[in-house]
Amino acid sequence: MRWAAVLLAALTPGAAAGQAVLVGPELALANYREVASGLRYNGTGFGGSASVRRGKLSAEAAIARLTFDPASGSGATAGFKATQVDAWVAYDVAAYASVEVGVLHRSVTPEFDATSVGAVRVGVRSFSEIGPGATMVFRANYLAAPKFSSGGRAAVSLDLGIGLDVRLLGRLHGTAVYAFERMNRKVNPGGTGEIDAPIQQTRARVGLALAF
């Protein structure tokens, strides 16, 4: 949360005078799976996002509060709530590509109904203008040094997705973001040897934003 606070502070208009700022609410949909195919959830919720660009430097942050319920056919008996924060700082290395670093943090309540996770993001982003005022983004991040509330480690964790930003009317923009997250978590319960306990989530955020 401290990371998110720092980034959000950096995005305030006072700190970013003269910058292109985009802020707005979002509706979020998600599908969450953990350990085995029988443990899967569908979630919905609300959130918001903000982005700012100045020259080749840009920053983006999103927060979503999701309520997950067991999906049909799932072995889970109870749902949970999750708050996910994502943040990126990117630098354009070409007219269509950026390198970016950021953080991912997802906290879960009740604490033991799912796994909370935090990780550092490192990746690349490609973007193209598909029309006047319409931009698409493709993102691929490596999630480094993930920490899990239920223990374990994940040497390979990836996050990829696409994003769409369309200027609808004047300052009003429409946004849509898809993210797929895969963490190859391994746990070692009781020191008996590592077993796979992967975590996988797909998430969509659709919203409106105002440009300042």
Place this chain on the structure above:
Amino acid sequence: MSPRLHHLVALALLGARIAPATGAAQTAPNATLRSAQLAYDNLEYRQALSLARGALRERLTGAERARAYELLGFTYGAMDSILKAVDAFKEVVLIDPERQLDPNRVSPKAYSAFAVALGQVLLVRQLHVDSVSFVGGQGAVPVRFTVTQPARVTTRAIGTPGTFVIDSGAWNGQVNLRWPARLPTGDPVPPGTYTLVVDARLGQNTFSASQPIRLTLGRVDTLPAITSLPGYQFLPQTEITPQSWRPVGLAFLYTGGALVGTLGLESSSLGSSSKRELGIVGGAALVTGFAMMLRKPGVRPAAANILYNQLLREQIARRNQDIAKENVTRRREVQVTVTPLPKGTPGAVR
């Protein structure tokens, strides 16, 4: 054919070729000279000689006198008295130095006698000054004349503002001079009416020819600033965006990339992931792509044309700077114009 008949035929042919003489008799006011011309036309050379000599003893104008000597020259030429023909032609050119014979219309004998006569008399002939206009210091007045014998020739421009020596040297034949019309200080000579006098001296013999000219000084025309370069035109700075498949293509590419990545990264132990989320966002992207593809073509800045126009404007500005510099120089310069005048023009020094 007897030698006498042959001679008569030759004389007849010679007389037939002397076209300048034919017809002149009808305009000659002096009766004796007219009779001499008729006798010559009728191949009665002895009578023509007698009448021409008789005419010369009468009171004749200069033109009539020259015509009488010319008739003598042609007649002596026809009678093979070349030396006498030369003497007669010498008298002709002394009276009328500009007299010319047309080699296509007179007999070769008469023409060669005329040429010999010219070489034996010191004359300055065919003095010509061309009309010319030039920037002072960057041109000259062309002066041409012919000296019939090797002689010391002095060419001067004599006028109210002063006398200026154009050239002094030994010349023979066709002479081409160029007069820059400048003072030793480099300034142009003062404007006014001048008489260009060519004096030829060979021993005690002298001859002069003259040509009046008018010399005027004016301002040099300045160059106008340009607004375009010949052959180069400004291009439109906007262009109509062409309709293309690119928006929907990119939407497919990005959505397809996300789908392939999702399918590739799915964990086998967790089963196939939900495609609902990708369907929503990918669908929105594809709809946006289609909308952008079908969108009415818009106007966008043509970057290449803008750059080209900028370069063209810079070139024009640079050229106008050069023109401005050139005009500063031109405003300090003087346009010298020289016009030949008819002989006897009032104001010309004789």
